[in-house]
Amino acid sequence: MTSKAEAAKPSPAPGARTECDVVILGSGLAGSITGAILARNGADVALIDAGHHPRFAVGESQNPQLVEWLHILAVRYDVPEIKHLLDINAVTENIGPHHGRKQSFGFVTHRPGREPDPREATLFVIPKMLTEATHMFRQDTDSYYLNVAAKYGCTVRQDWRATDLDLDDEGVTVTGANGEVFRARYLIDASGFRSPLAQKLDLREKPSRLKHHARSMFTHYVGIKPYDDVCNYPEALRAPAESPFHGGTLHHLIERGWFWIIPFDNHKDSRNPVCSVGLTMDERLYPRDTTITPDEEFHRFLDQYPAVKRQFEGAHRVREWVSADRIQYSSKQTVGDRWCLMSHAAGFVDPLYSRGLSNTFEVVDALAWRLLDALKDDDFSAGRFEYVERLEQGLLDYNDKIVNSSYISFSHFRLWNAVFRVWACFTTPATMRLLRARQDYLLDGRDDRHFKDMEKAAYPGLWWPESHNFKHLLDLTAETCEKYEAGEIDGDKAADIVFEAIRDCESVNTPFGWKDDEDHRFYRATTPTMVRFMWWANTRAPAEMRDLGRAMVTGVVKSALRGRKVT
Structure with a gap:
């Protein structure tokens, strides 16, 4: 591997041949942050892209696990600029005042030609102890991290189209349309659906094994009204004033589909009037x-949906629509000798629950340390990256289960209310396990075993991968929803089964209200709620939850005693 100074080479003339350690195809967030990590740690990286920045991109909504994965990447690989994505204030200060806040996940059920029933809405407000997340204006964030990658020494090519890939026992050759050639020891394809590597090696599953079906259309608007201002709900049934629907990502649910509303103007310091808008729907029910x-x-x-339509009165588009046929795809294989299909190049399910970038950066973490070790050992065999393969396939399969179950349930609110709880109730422990590992890493003198131990989990790709109880609950939920879809049971029976499973699952926390009566629809973890939760997690919870709760308390105490903040 070369040093950072050596990596910062001037651009060679077209037709030249450049030797490097790693070629990354795609300079979105995944490719650029991976490039920055590798270059910061001594690798000679070429980061190439068929397009250029700034550019439109979706995947704008964060979730708590994504924020914690970013925090892990920043401290584990010593790239402090990654912390500029950790919360809305950091993004605004370091990248610019064009981003929104992600305070919550809101869901409202709609039926054609009718006003929505306010009792058929659910809301999960992200606990502030986890994060104050962001709606990312991707043209700004992606440009910023391309420049960070360049700062650390990546050789950058934009508007550079790869016309040929050649893999052999000694390395990888990537040839561009201009005749320029990169010769590397390893290839990462972070380009997305139109992956040159997937095409070259015929890696796509045909048909995909994924059960979920949806197509999508999306764009940016200005002039979108906050749903809280147009919903006509009685005061007693509105979202909490301190946690309005407009404070986060809003999902308008229809039968086997949903609209997304992602505002960039809902933060006090934002100067961006734009709102991300999309519609994703089952193409079998809604053919194009x-x-x-x-x-x-x-x-x-x-x-068809009057309350949604009111949000758009007076609004207009600021860019063309992107319209895609079925957006689900998967790959037979995601790693091989000297190559990796990274995340969205490997497969994709659906933007529901904002899991795309969370999944991506979990893969980045799993790949980065292995690749840095491989560069030192000069061993790029697929076997040493086997966990990355299992992780990527697991991320697709578990996400497919919860998303497919959700789409099935959209038309029956009681069942949806149960499925929503299955997803949301494990968001907090899923984030706590990451926080615990980062906490222990910093308190133990940056001992990397704390991160490597997380990979020993039973179910890679599940968002709480150590939890047998969660795995059982998710499997039962998917099986029950599929029986409802097939007409073997009705919606109320399916809802009864899932609600009973939630009540019986000892790992589902009680202080948040996940086991409460069905009329509990808005979940907001106040400070007293979090105190009750931590007491439950440390005293009455099952072992898998108690371990997380006690570790968090211990970490906070150790940090205080040492007079240092875990950051």
Whole structure:
């Protein structure tokens, strides 16, 4: 491996040949942050992209696990700029005032031609102890991290289209349309659906094993009204004033589909009037009509749902629609000798629950330390990256289970309410396990075993991968929803089964209200709630939860005694 100074080479002339350690295809957040990590730690990296920045991208909404994975990457690989994505204040200060806050996940059920029933809405407000997350204005964040990668020494090529990939026992050759050649020891494809590597090696599953089906259309608007201002709900049934729907990502649920509303103007310091808008729906129920424009199709949907339509009165688009047929895809294999299909190049399920970037950066962490070791050992065999393969396939499969179950349940609110709880109730422990590992890493003199121990979990890709109880509950939920879909049981029976399983699952925490009556629909963890939760987690919870609770308390105490903040 070369030093950072050696890696910062001037651009060679077209037709030249450049030797490097790693070539990364794709300079979105995944490719650029991976490049920054590798270059910061001594690798000679070429970061190449067929397009250029700034550019439109979706994947704008964070979740708590994503924020903690970013924090882990920042401290584990000594790239402090990654911390600039950790919360809305850091993003605004370091990247710019164009981003929104992600205070919550809100869900509202709609039926054609009717006003929504306010009792058919759910809301999960992210506990502040986990994060004050962000709606990322991706043209700004992605440009910023491309420059961070360049700062650490990555050789950057934009508007550089790879026309040929050649893999052999000694390395990888990537040839561009301009004749320039990169010769590398390892190839990472972080380009997404149109992966050159997946095409070259015929890696796509045909058909995909994923059960979920959906197509999507999305764009940016200005002038979108906050749903809280147009919903006409009685005061007693509104979202809490301190946690409005407009404070986070809003999902308008329809039968086997949903609209997303992701505002960038909902933070006090934002200067961005734009709102991300999308519609994702099962293409088997809503086949694409190629005789009409995306604008016409979107407004046909709006015309069916009066409360959603009111949000768009006076609003207008600021860019063209992106409209895609079925967006689910998967790969037979994601790692091989000298190559890796990273995250969205390997597969994709759905933007529901904002898991895309969380999954991506879990893969980045698993790949980065292995690749840095491989560069030292000069051993790039697929076997040493076997965990990355299991992780990527698991992330697809478990996400497919919860998303497919959710789409099935959208048309029956009681069942949806139960499925929503299955997803949301494990968000906190899933984040706590990451926080515990980072805490222990810093308190124990940056001992990397704390991160490597997380990979010993039974179910890689599950968002709480050590939990047998969670795995059982998710499997039962998926099985029950599929029986409802097949007509073997009705929606109320399916809801009864899932609600009973939630009540019987000892790892589902009681202080947040997940086991409460069905009329409990808004979940907001105040400071007293968090105190009750930590007491439960340390005293009455099962062992898998008690371990997390006690570790968090111990870490806080140790940090205080040492007079240092765990950051």
